[in-house]
Amino acid sequence: MAVADQQLAQSWQGLGALPEMDDQQFARWVDLLERRTGMAMPSERKSFLVTSVGLRMREIGFDDFDAYYRHLVSGVAGNLEWAALVDRLTVHETRFFRDPCAVAYVVDQVLPRLVAAGSRELNLWSVGCATGEEVYTLAMAVADAVSTYPEPPHFGVTGTDISLHALSVGRHGTYARRRMHDIPQDKREAYCEELPGGNRFRVTGALRRRVGFAQMNVLDAPRAPSLRMDVIYCQNLLIYFDQERRRAIVDGLARHLRPEGTLVLGAGELVRGPPEGLVRAREAGDVLAFRRPVQ
Ligand SMILES: C[S@@+](CC[C@H](N)C(=O)[O-])C[C@H]1O[C@@H](n2cnc3c(N)ncnc32)[C@H](O)[C@@H]1O
Numbered sequence: 001m002a003v004a005d006q007q008l009a010q011s012w013q014g015l016g017a018l019p020e021m022d023d024q025q026f027a028r029w030v031d032l033l034e035r036r037t038g039m040a041m042p043s044e045r046k047s048f049l050v051t052s053v054g055l056r057m058r059e060i061g062f063d064d065f066d067a068y069y070r071h072l073v074s075g076v077a078g079n080l081e082w083a084a085l086v087d088r089l090t091v092h093e094t095r096f097f098r099d100p101c102a103v104a105y106v107v108d109q110v111l112p113r114l115v116a117a118g119s120r121e122l123n124l125w126s127v128g129c130a131t132g133e134e135v136y137t138l139a140m141a142v143a144d145a146v147s148t149y150p151e152p153p154h155f156g157v158t159g160t161d162i163s164l165h166a167l168s169v170g171r172h173g174t175y176a177r178r179r180m181h182d183i184p185q186d187k188r189e190a191y192c193e194e195l196p197g198g199n200r201f202r203v204t205g206a207l208r209r210r211v212g213f214a215q216m217n218v219l220d221a222p223r224a225p226s227l228r229m230d231v232i233y234c235q236n237l238l239i240y241f242d243q244e245r246r247r248a249i250v251d252g253l254a255r256h257l258r259p260e261g262t263l264v265l266g267a268g269e270l271v272r273g274p275p276e277g278l279v280r281a282r283e284a285g286d287v288l289a290f291r292r293p294v295q
Pocket residue numbers: 037038039090091092093094095098127128129130131134160161162163166216217218219234235236237240
C-alpha cells in the first residue's frame with residue numbers, strides 16, 4: 001500500500017466503516033474521474049478511491065456513494081464540491097529543487113540561447129505545479145541567472161494545477177522550515193525569510209511578484225489560446241495518465257511554445273516520439289527536453 005493510501009486508511013479508522021463500493025459503482029467513479037481529469041485509476045487503487053471519496057462524502061453529510069455521485073454531477077454546488085474532491089484524489093508531493101539537473105539545464109543552456117536570440121521577456125510555465133515549490137525553484141534559479149546579464153531580461157513564472165487548495169498554498173508562498181533545506185544556501189539567503197516562531201518561512205515578496213498561479217486542467221491545454229511560452233516545465237504529472245492521454249497532453253503543451261521555446265519533462269516520462277512540431281534537445285543530455293525549431 002502506498003504511503004498516502006496508508007495515511008488515509010489510518011485517518012478513517014476512527015470514523016467507523018465506510019459503505020461498500022461494488023464493481024459497478026467503482027466503474028462509474030473511475031469513468032467520472034477519467035473523463036474530467038484524465039487520471040487513470042486502476043483497480044489496485046480501489047481502496048484509495050473508496051477511502052478518499054468516502055471520507056469526503058461523510059464530511060459533507062452523505063452516507064451513500066450514489067447519492068454523493070448525483071450531488072457531484074448536478075448544479076453549481078456539485079461543481080464546487082468537485083473541486084474539493086479532486087483535491088483529495090490528486091497527489092501533491094513535491095519539493096524545492098526536486099530535479100537540479102533539469103533546473104541547471106534551463107538556466108545554463110535554455111536561457112542563454114533565448115537571450116542570444118533576442119528575447120527580452122522570458123515566460124516560464126510550471127504545469128501541475130502542486131503547492132508551488134517548482135514555481136519558486138524556477139523563479140529563484142532564473143532570477144540569479146538573469147542578474148548576471150548587463151541588461152537583465154524581464155521574466156515571469158506561471159504555475160497551473162487542477163487543485164485549488166494546492167494553488168492557494170503556492171500563492172501564499174509559506175512553507176515548513178524543514179523544506180528550506182532543499183534550497184541551495186545562496187538562494188535560501190536571497191529569497192527566503194524565516195517567520196516568527198521559527199517553524200515556517202516565506203518566499204520574499206520580490207520573488208513572489210515574479211510568479212503567478214492559475215487553475216487549469218492540463219486536459220484543456222490543447223484548446224486554450226496560445227500562451228507563447230519560452231519554457232514549459234512539466235514533471236511528475238504525466239505519470240498519472242495512460243499513454244494515449246500523455247501523448248495528447250504533450251502535443252497540447254507543445255502548441256504553447258514559441259519558436260526556440262523548450263519543453264522539459266521528467267526523466268522517463270517520455271511518450272513515443274517527440275511532441276508535435278518539436279525536436280529532441282540533444283544537448284540536454286539526460287534531461288528530457290524538446291525544442292520548437294525556428295521555421
Ligand atoms: C506529484 S505533483 C507534481 C508537482 C511538481 N510538478 C513536481 O514535480 O514536484 C502532480 C500535480 O499534478 C496535478 N494534476 C493532476 N491532474 C491534473 C490535471 N488534470 N490538470 C492539472 N493538474 C493536474 C495534481 O493536482 C498535483 O498537484
